[in-house]
Amino acid sequence: MTxxxxxxxxxxxxWLQAHLSDPNLRVVDCESFDSYRxxxxxGAVGLHVNPYIKDRANPIHVMPPDQFAxxxxxxxxxxxxxxxxxxxxxxxxxTRFWWCLLYYGHTNAKVLNGGWYKWxxxxxxxxxxxxxxxxxxxFQPRLDESCLCxxxxxxxxxxxxxxxxxxxxxxDEYTGENDRGNKRAGxxxxxxxxxxxxxxxxxxxxxxxxxxxxxxxxxxxGVTPEKEVLIH
Numbered sequence: 747m748t749x750x751x752x753x754x755x756x757x758x759x760x761w762l763q764a765h766l767s768d769p770n771l772r773v774v775d776c777e778s779f780d781s782y783r784x785x786x787x788x789g790a791v792g793l794h795v796n797p798y799i800k801d802r803a804n805p806i807h808v809m810p811p812d813q814f815a816x817x818x819x820x821x822x823x824x825x826x827x828x829x830x831x832x833x834x835x836x837x838x839x840x841t842r843f844w845w846c847l848l849y850y851g852h853t854n855a856k857v858l859n860g861g862w863y864k865w866x867x868x869x870x871x872x873x874x875x876x877x878x879x880x881x882x883x884x885f886q887p888r889l890d891e892s893c894l895c896x897x898x899x900x901x902x903x904x905x906x907x908x909x910x911x912x913x914x915x916x917x918d919e920y921t922g923e924n925d926r927g928n929k930r931a932g933x934x935x936x937x938x939x940x941x942x943x944x945x946x947x948x949x950x951x952x953x954x955x956x957x958x959x960x961x962x963x964x965x966x967x968g969v970t971p972e973k974e975v976l977i978h
Contacts, residue, residue, distance in 0.1 A: 749957035757830045757856040774831045776839040791821045797839040799846045811887040822880035832858035836946045851888025863952040895976050909974040911937035938967045
């Protein structure tokens with residue numbers, strides 16, 4: 747963990763099990779609610795909404811502030827709550843949830859390294875069913891627009907020498923073989939490709955790869971510290 751630039755953004759299973767009873771901690775299961783009911787971490791809350799936290803009226807975009815504040819309240823999350831999020835899909839929706847929190851100004855959040863896979867692999871406790879109700883939280887969104895790359899900003903920066911566009915979709919989406927229902931297929935000119943799964947180990951733990959391995963992989967793709975990285 748110490749080799750990561752920001753190790754505090756990850757929670758390890760030993761630490762989390764020791765802190766599950768902390769009164770200011772909220773663990774969020776970022777799977778579908780059906781998956782949550784089939785098994786979840788002790789005391790975790792589940793999502794009654796799309797795990798990608800999309801705008802209900804326009805699901806292309808992230809939830810607007812009012813919807814997000816209402817969801818956080820439902821999950822028992824206030825502005826001072828420490829949030830640990832996890833999933834059973836290689837941290838795909840957990841990191842999305844973490845980013846949404848960051849976008850709305852909540853920096854006191856971590857992703858459980860390895861998520862559900864590692865937790866169960868280590869024979870740690872879990873619960874079944876809907877879970878107990880939690881007291882409603884009071885969340886005031888504080889928009890941090892620096893976390894989001896708009897289309898206009900991308901069009902200004904994508905071909906600059908001090909920027910790199912990192913495409914983390916599947917290889918079929920990158921090459922255009924799979925259009926995912928979009929009007930156009932392919933990738934942004936000059937974008938480099940590293941599918942998001944390349945950042946996760948393929949063993950039973952499904953944790954983030956070691957920092958030195960990630961740095962080498964990114965450097966080989968042209969993603970280096972001096973460049974602004976535009977990810978999609």
